[in-house]
Amino acid sequence: MESILVLTHVDETGSALSKASLEAVTAGKELAAQLSATLAIGIIGSASALNAVAATGARLLAVESEAFTQARYSSDAAAAEALCRTAQASIVIAPSSSRFSRIAAGVAHRLGGFIDTHITALSGASGIEATRWFYRQRIEAVVSRDTRPWFLLVDAGTQIAYAGEAAAASVEQVVVEAPRSRTTVTGVRAPEQGQQTIRPDAKMLFVAGAGWTKKQPDGQIHTAEAAELIMGFLKSASASLGSSKSLVDQGGEGNSVLPFLTHMNQIGQTGATPRHAKGLSTCCHGEEPHVVGWRFIGDRRAISLDPNCGWTRGKADVVYIADAFAVTAKLNALLQASKS
Amino acid sequence: MAQAVHIVVCAGIVPDPLQTLEPVTGPTGPGLKNEMVLPAVLDPWAASALYEAGALAAKNPGSKVWLVSLGPKAKLQQVMMTVAQKVSFELVPVEGPIGGFPDAHSTAAVLTEAIEAIAGLDRSKCLLFGGWESASRGAGVTLQLIGERLGITEQFQGVDQIDLREDGSFEVLERVEGGKHQVSVCSTTPAVLGWATGNLAEPRNNPQVGMANMRTIMPALAKANVAKLEANGLRYISASQPKQQRETRVEKNMTPDEIAAELAAWIGAE
Numbered sequence: 001m002e003s004i005l006v007l008t009h010v011d012e013t014g015s016a017l018s019k020a021s022l023e024a025v026t027a028g029k030e031l032a033a034q035l036s037a038t039l040a041i042g043i044i045g046s047a048s049a050l051n052a053v054a055a056t057g058a059r060l061l062a063v064e065s066e067a068f069t070q071a072r073y074s075s076d077a078a079a080a081e082a083l084c085r086t087a088q089a090s091i092v093i094a095p096s097s098s099r100f101s102r103i104a105a106g107v108a109h110r111l112g113g114f115i116d117t118h119i120t121a122l123s124g125a126s127g128i129e130a131t132r133w134f135y136r137q138r139i140e141a142v143v144s145r146d147t148r149p150w151f152l153l154v155d156a157g158t159q160i161a162y163a164g165e166a167a168a169a170s171v172e173q174v175v176v177e178a179p180r181s182r183t184t185v186t187g188v189r190a191p192e193q194g195q196q197t198i199r200p201d202a203k204m205l206f207v208a209g210a211g212w213t214k215k216q217p218d219g220q221i222h223t224a225e226a227a228e229l230i231m232g233f234l235k236s237a238s239a240s241l242g243s244s245k246s247l248v249d250q251g252g253e254g255n256s257v258l259p260f261l262t263h264m265n266q267i268g269q270t271g272a273t274p275r276h277a278k279g280l281s282t283c284c285h286g287e288e289p290h291v292v293g294w295r296f297i298g299d300r301r302a303i304s305l306d307p308n309c310g311w312t313r314g315k316a317d318v319v320y321i322a323d324a325f326a327v328t329a330k331l332n333a334l335l336q337a338s339k340s
Numbered sequence: 341m342a343q344a345v346h347i348v349v350c351a352g353i354v355p356d357p358l359q360t361l362e363p364v365t366g367p368t369g370p371g372l373k374n375e376m377v378l379p380a381v382l383d384p385w386a387a388s389a390l391y392e393a394g395a396l397a398a399k400n401p402g403s404k405v406w407l408v409s410l411g412p413k414a415k416l417q418q419v420m421m422t423v424a425q426k427v428s429f430e431l432v433p434v435e436g437p438i439g440g441f442p443d444a445h446s447t448a449a450v451l452t453e454a455i456e457a458i459a460g461l462d463r464s465k466c467l468l469f470g471g472w473e474s475a476s477r478g479a480g481v482t483l484q485l486i487g488e489r490l491g492i493t494e495q496f497q498g499v500d501q502i503d504l505r506e507d508g509s510f511e512v513l514e515r516v517e518g519g520k521h522q523v524s525v526c527s528t529t530p531a532v533l534g535w536a537t538g539n540l541a542e543p544r545n546n547p548q549v550g551m552a553n554m555r556t557i558m559p560a561l562a563k564a565n566v567a568k569l570e571a572n573g574l575r576y577i578s579a580s581q582p583k584q585q586r587e588t589r590v591e592k593n594m595t596p597d598e599i600a601a602e603l604a605a606w607i608g609a610e
Contacts (some may be wrong), residue, residue: 071516072524073495073532098516102497105444105481106488114445114572117479129577134440135355136475139363140582141370141441147573182527183494189513189521198519204607237607249541263500263537264519269357269475270384270537280603289357295582301606303599307592314585320599321592330600338604 002037002128004028005089006058007080009099010045014069017049020095022161025053027122027154028093029162034124037091042083044068044076047171055164060171061086067178074181077103081110082176090148091128096155104151113149120158136269137295156200157275157296195260197234197241204239205276205297206230207267209284210246211305213257216325227258229328236335240276242267242293244284267293282324286310303327343508344402345529346462347393349429350451350470350483351386353411353419353438355379357475363579369571370441370579380415380438382423385471389535391543392502393469394427400504405429406461408454410436410447413561420557425550426543431557432458436567440476441576446569448485454565455490463490465529472497472534480534487532495532496524501539
């Protein structure tokens with residue numbers, strides 16, 4: 001019989017389970033039900049956060065001493081290893097958060113196990129089958145492994161976050177000797193530009209392409225106006241900002257750039273593949289290296305001056321052949337009017 | 341005084357992103373149709389790692405960069421013709437299969453062996469670089485596994501910046517959720533750094549650097565060990581292209597006002 005452990009951690013408040021952790025709990029609970037497997041949930045951080053999953057009926061384990069509060073490799077890997085050994089897990093499910101993506105492979109190796117990551121679906125109908133993407137979301141595959149323990153990192157946004165009734169949880173404390181660490185986490189830094197434009201929970205993704213900083217019909221570049229229009233849209237639509245590589249790279253080449261853009265905004269082959277219900281692309285040619293980053297965007301629309309751009313070839317639902325400056329200005333006015 | 345570091349960059353080669361990729365199933369599992377004739381490039385995030393390694397080595401005299409890469413010799417040679425002109429490095433090639441479908445644990449074992457065999461590598465000064473994910477398998481685990489195998493327990497992923505200090509410590513910026521960076525200070529090498537994009541533009545081609553690199557690259561390719569990758573119990577049930585062709589409505593004659601009104605309604609709709 002399989003023994004499933006779901007590894008979780010707290011969010012930035014330090015007292016509640018992260019949303020991605022709650023999604024991993026859903027995946028573990030459903031898989032345990034399909035396989036008639038035992039279920040344990042382990043946490044690195046505050047044991048009281050497990051009150052949120054007490055209703056699962058799972059065995060609850062925690063490593064919560066001071067030495068394990070920082071999200072760093074040495075201490076997190078030691079804590080996760082101890083949780084896995086205590087649970088004697090054959091299947092370990094964890095969220096693909098930055099914290100667990102940093103350590104999960106190392107922990108799997110320490111336990112003589114194997115790992116597959118970026119899992120988007122799990123099935124236990126005929127053995128355990130995991131779905132994931134290869135080649136930057138261009139090929140989808142279903143994999144299985146006979147070897148155990150098998151670690152599976154579940155991508156955020158692919159499961160419904162567990163939302164059972166909170167209750168006082170009975171948590172077993174797992175005592176771990178703190179490893180010697182040469183790393184100290186000193187803080188978290190937002191992008192230097194100061195304005196937070198990346199909002200993973202936003203319904204809308206707005207993507208700016210290189211056209212925003214190209215010469216306009218008057219022969220001039222209007223970077224400042226572009227910046228104002230884009231920021232105006234982000235505020236009015238509560239959207240997250242993505243960018244094409246070419247636009248971000250302009251900063252490193254000494255060209256006129258949008259002041260709030262960093263490489264972290266990049267979407268596509270060398271950037272992120274975010275999950276949003278809707279996406280609006282502007283001034284971007286919509287070729288494959290860029291569009292692979294749109295794999296998990298639901299409704300897609302694009303504004304482009306090029307009637308032969310990539311978006312028109314089955315990659316967007318609607319393409320408007322128009323000037324993004326003019327449309328965005330009008331759109332911002334409408335969105336602001338509807339808010340007031 | 342600057343600190344000399346030994347930087348080992350693990351970098352795979354991947355199909356040029358403009359190519360159409362079609363999976364085919366062979367006797368050993370899935371692969372890409374016409375894989376061997378697809379133009380290849382150095383994996384983009386690993387390339388960022390290489391450029392950062394080159395810049396770091398240049399700022400710290402006495403430092404050295406090795407590039408460890410697994411792939412078919414012919415493909416490696418083709419990719420090196422371009423990459424060698426960007427950064428000074430010594431190539432450590434391993435001949436083996438290309439592609440995203442082989443098991444990452446096997447790849448890590450092979451690359452670890454290659455790193456352990458590097459003559460002159462001082463592992464106490466080592467910074468193990470690579471991409472935080474590849475553009476092929478994209479699992480983000482190979483570098484971690486190599487680190488574990490080499491006994492390196494200071495690891496960072498999604499790195500955008502490293503600042504090496506005079507006392508030998510270094511500050512690292514790692515990407516975390518919500519467009520932020522976690523800032524850490526590590527007191528000494530060795531460490532593993534899986535790079536995101538970093539902050540450097542792609543270096544311009546420098547034929548002199550290329551010629552110097554090629555003098556060691558060609559003999560290294562000739563002597564490359566051949567590696568066989570184990571499946572480690574990994575089985576592929578299926579591999580297919582997504583069916584996401586959309587019925588695109590192209591609007592060529594709408595005014596900005598009409599488009600804005602339609603978009604506003606679309607944005608407001610649940």
